[in-house]
Amino acid sequence: MSNLNNGDHNQIPTQNRVITHSEHIFPFQSQVIAPTCSIEGNPSSDSSFLGHPDDTFTFDIHNAPDPDSLLYEILSRLPLKSVFKFKCVCKYWRTLIARRSFSRFYIARMLTANAALPFRILYRYIYVKKIQGVLDLFRPENYNSSLVFLSRDLELFASFKVLAVSNGLILIWSFSDKVYHVCDPVTRQRVTLSRKHDEAVFNWEGLVSRVNEDNVVTSYRIVRVDTHVPTSNYLRLDMYSSETGKWVDYRLPCPNPILPRYGAGPVSFNGILHWFVNHHGMVAFDPYKDPKSCRLIPFPADRDVQSEVTHDGLYRLCDGCQGKLRFFQVAPDASLFYCFSMWDLKDYQKGEWCSEFKVTRSDLSSSDPELESWLMKATFLPLSFHPFDLDIVYLRCVELACVVSYSIQNRRLDVACKAAGVVDALSWRVVVPFVVPKWPTPIPISPVP
Secondary structure (H helix, E strand, O other), X not given: OOOOOOOOOOEEEEOOEEEEOXXXXXXXXXXXXXXXXXXXXXXXXXXXXXXXXXXXXXXXXXXXXXXXXXXXXXXXXXXXXXXXXXXXXXXXXXXXXXXXXXXXXXXXXXXXXXXXXXXXXXXXXXXXXXXXXXXXXXXXXXXXXXXXEOOEOOOOOOOEEEEEEEOOEEEEEEOOOOEEEEEEOOOOEEEEEEOOOOOOOEEEEEEEEEXXXXXXXXXXXXXXXXXXXXOEEEEEEEEEEOOOOEEEEEEEEEEEEEOEXXXXXXXXEOOEXXXXXXOOEEEEEOOXXXXXXXXXXXXXXXXXXXXXXXXXXXXXXXXXXXXXXXXXXXXXXXXXXXXXXXXXXXXXXXXXXXXXXXXXXXXXXXXXXXXXHHXXXXXXXXXXXXXXXXXXXXXXXXXXXXXXXXXXXXXXXXXXXXXOOEOOOOOHHHEEEXXXXXXXXXOOOOOOO
């Protein structure tokens, strides 16, 4: 490909021949068998970024629907980072990669091939001086495995905090500048928003965005809760809309008195934000639904309520995964009969949970000898569900200072990664799973009031 003349955008190299679009000249073979590509002489650096593509593929040239079909097939098998590097090859490639039809083809092939999008479990507090340093942590080459964990730093103060994620966008708070950053880590684009100044103290921010059929983000909304209020029958919210560029206050009635609990911010499920209240459940709010309202969803009635109260929810994990809202609970004491328990919210409107399983420590196994020796006495803290695999839950093993994966089906625990640095504070409150977006999109720009 290095011999391609950048000035001639009508020529595409195929094998050792050049296909000229205007003449539709094809090689004499009826099929092309092409190996997958890597760039910069390192087949492992980028190929892991989007899973494991096929080693070869067969393409019928004579039955190709159009001259660009082969190029579509080749480029769609490359990592996202490589695709965007190839926009610099020539004007024609830049135009082709920018087409909506190509982005749809790329995403469709990735979903058909069940290629797992790379993700990482982020530590929310980031110790860098500038926002550009935060974005550097999300460079594609840093995703060298299916789970990359950013551990806690030894420094005293964090500069930034990851508040929420939605459709590839990240909401970040700057402690020094007192502003929000809405960022796309792939394109490195960001929008900076000032915090509204008033007497109320709003925290526990949530982010919800909408995408169109091309997976392009069309709008987003940031929602915050007034945290300095006593138990009340009202939920006070502050919401920013990218469509209007304004913050708007809402005071919504609740059927029962609520008191927002300490946590990592709301759980986002199907575009609805859920804040934990009291020790009993969640209050739900849909930022895009009018008229604005909220509702209460109780936690499973047969969970370990005493653990909830004693440990302030530290040993439970409630979040969405593959269209399911799940509640996972870990026994805080090794002497308790059941070790892991899980419920699925079967009826969202009625708030009805269904128990999926309860396992004892004697049911557990591990292929890791050291972890196996600790199964009957180790302390586990839930961190995150796997964003694509309903069978996997990630936990922190306190004694071994590592992150482990738990297979629900096999009841097996395996070491997922060893986190460097300080890990004593890791819990679901201070981590967030982030999935690299299927396709980078511009951040919607709000009108200036």
